[in-house]
Amino acid sequence: MASTKPGERKLQILQTLAAMLENPKGEKITTAALAARLEVSEAALYRHFASKAQMFEGLIEFIESSVFGLINQISEQQTDGLLQAQAIAQMLLNFAEKNPGMTRVLTGDALVNEDERLQLRMNQLAERLEMAFRQSLRLAASQGNFPENEAAARASLLCSFILGRWLRFAKTGFKYLPGDQAQLQIAILLR
Structure with a gap:
């Protein structure tokens, strides 16, 4: 393993940390483990990261760049505000489903x-997600889908729905998938 490049080792550490977070029992992760x-x-870990907190920051940076990169793509490609909000919500649920360990970071469970x-x-990330929903839903309101004064309340409701699905997924040991019946539920929330 000595031939591993520094950047590759750092990524390997983060991938292993994320994999360890997929343990449904959610035991505390130590640097020794x-x-x-x-x-x-x-x-060797500390040659790449100054602390365990810095390792978690690396995971959070990955989550932020992935999620907000995808939100930007959706916003650029989808001009219908309602469809944009639906696509963002579905993407967030799919991201959690594909990354159960990172879902424990998203919910704060792994950060206790x-x-x-x-x-x-992570609280700031949630606020940024709500802001992204607000932008999409303001666009939807401007397109005549509902009154303008409902955009913020709908964004908050949609964000709460996403956070709740993530939490349920993490707290049930990844038994209840975030995307189960989500398309219909999101459509109901956005009526």
Whole structure:
């Protein structure tokens, strides 16, 4: 494993951390357990990350760049505000379903005993998601789908729905998939 390049090792650490978070029992992840899984010393982990919090920050950065990159694509490609909001909601549920370990980060479940700034960052992510829904729903209102003064309330409701589906997925040990019947439920929320 000594031939692994620094950037590759960093990615491997983050991928292993995400995989460990997929454990439905949600045990606390230690750097010792992470190092053992990677078959390296803890010191080797600290050559790439100054702390476990920094490892979680790496996962959060991946989540943010992936999710907001996809939201930007959807916003550019879809000019209908309602369809844009539906596509964003479906993408967020699909992202969680494909990345169960990261869903535990999204819900804050994996961050309970970690540095509080990590949870603050996830709270900011949720606010940014609501803002993205608000933009789509303001567009939908301007297109005559509902009164303008409903856009913010609908965005909040849609964001709460997404967070709730993520939480249910994580808290049930990934038993209840976030996307189950979601298309119909999202359509009901946006009527």
